Amino acid sequence: QEHSLILAIETSCDETSVAVVRDGKQVLSNMVSSQIDIHRRFGGVVPEIASRKHVDSITLMIEQAVEEAGIKLEELDAIAVTQGPGLVGALIVGVMAAKSLSLALQIPIIGTHHIAGHIYANRLISELHYPCIALVVSGGHTEIVYMESEGSFRLIGRTRDDAVGEAYDKVARAIGLPYPGGPHVDRLAMEAKKAVELPRSWLAPDSYDFSFSGLKSAVLNALNQSQMKGEPLDHGELARGFQESVIDVLVEKSMRAVKEYGAKQLLLCGGVAANKGLRAALTARSEADGVELVIPPFQYCTDNAAMIGAAAHLKWKQGAFDSLDFNVHPSFSL
Numbered sequence: 001q002e003h004s005l006i007l008a009i010e011t012s013c014d015e016t017s018v019a020v021v022r023d024g025k026q027v028l029s030n031m032v033s034s035q036i037d038i039h040r041r042f043g044g045v046v047p048e049i050a051s052r053k054h055v056d057s058i059t060l061m062i063e064q065a066v067e068e069a070g071i072k073l074e075e076l077d078a079i080a081v082t083q084g085p086g087l088v089g090a091l092i093v094g095v096m097a098a099k100s101l102s103l104a105l106q107i108p109i110i111g112t113h114h115i116a117g118h119i120y121a122n123r124l125i126s127e128l129h130y131p132c133i134a135l136v137v138s139g140g141h142t143e144i145v146y147m148e149s150e151g152s153f154r155l156i157g158r159t160r161d162d163a164v165g166e167a168y169d170k171v172a173r174a175i176g177l178p179y180p181g182g183p184h185v186d187r188l189a190m191e192a193k194k195a196v197e198l199p200r201s202w203l204a205p206d207s208y209d210f211s212f213s214g215l216k217s218a219v220l221n222a223l224n225q226s227q228m229k230g231e232p233l234d235h236g237e238l239a240r241g242f243q244e245s246v247i248d249v250l251v252e253k254s255m256r257a258v259k260e261y262g263a264k265q266l267l268l269c270g271g272v273a274a275n276k277g278l279r280a281a282l283t284a285r286s287e288a289d290g291v292e293l294v295i296p297p298f299q300y301c302t303d304n305a306a307m308i309g310a311a312a313h314l315k316w317k318q319g320a321f322d323s324l325d326f327n328v329h330p331s332f333s334l
């Protein structure tokens with residue numbers, strides 16, 4: 001079946017989101033309730049609080065998504081929900097809500113992979129042409145995924161330590177910026193005139209893996225040294241050095257993957273896809289190398305349910321439904 005009207009739920013981390021998506025590409029509504037203000041004072045996401053807040057918001061988000069979409073519940077074809085990876089307690093809230101709806105409305109439930117969702121966010125704005133390469137960059141993930149055809153995911157590279165967003169957040173914290181620090185570091189870096197020289201971690205020449213913890217330590221060392229010596233260190237120049245190092249490695253490795261796998265498109269996704277420096281560098285490199293680059297608008301880069309609806313449509317077409325006793329999958333691999 002080509003046509004679908006899917007209600008999608010995403011609660012894997014600190015955003016409670018519900019969307020209504022038609023045919024996996026037309027977003028009728030995409031409600032997002034962010035808990036960031038609550039977690040900020042702890043300097044990161046507190047899992048127990050996240051679960052409780054999802055419980056508080058999920059019903060309202062479902063009601064608002066349906067109302068905003070202007071549909072009746074009876075029109076829905078299926079319920080999609082993020083099954084993993086993510087925080088176990090947070091995932092359970094979304095899966096329980098999805099099961100209740102599926103049971104009450106007597107329609108299929110589709111468990112969806114969070115990263116497949118991030119990748120398929122690109123389908124909300126563009127046709128996808130295979131084979132393609134996706135660069136997934138978020139607070140929890142840094143991955144290069146090769147897609148030979150629709151719905152086929154092959155992980156060809158991943159971070160061996162920190163995710164990019166996580167490294168951004170740690171650097172931000174070290175220079176006294178609020179959580180989540182990625183956007184603040186991005187802004188400082190874009191405004192700085194010069195960059196502090198920092199290392200790049202390439203790993204083996206043919207590797208698509210990443211490592212960002214060495215870079216993060218180099219930033220912390222530079223801060224410590226400047227304190228010990230009493231020599232001031234410009235935070236903007238430090239941020240720019242960090243950002244340039246991150247971007248060089250991300251751009252180089254993803255472009256190499258595009259060439260090696262003969263990809264027709266490069267898809268950028270995940271919260272760090274909002275990074276101005278990364279967008280600019282990838283855009284310039286793609287133009288120079290004649291590669292088609294797709295980057296979703298900001299609201300589809302960070303966690304949202306519309307992307308889950310987009311990914312679930314594939315499974316809908318295949319009739320790949322789950323039974324009501326399916327479980328969350330906190331460390332789900334693609």
Ligand code: KG4
Nearest residue numbers: 138139140165180182183271272275302303
């Ligand atoms: O995809 P996302 O919303 O949640 C996860 O699934 O992790 O990504 C959130 C991450 C955070 O680490 C945040 O600091 C980072 O994305 N981020 C950025 C920018 N905007 C958000 N990192 C660098 N530059 C940005 N402009």
Ligand code: ZN
Nearest residue numbers: 118138302303
């Ligand atoms: Zn995410």
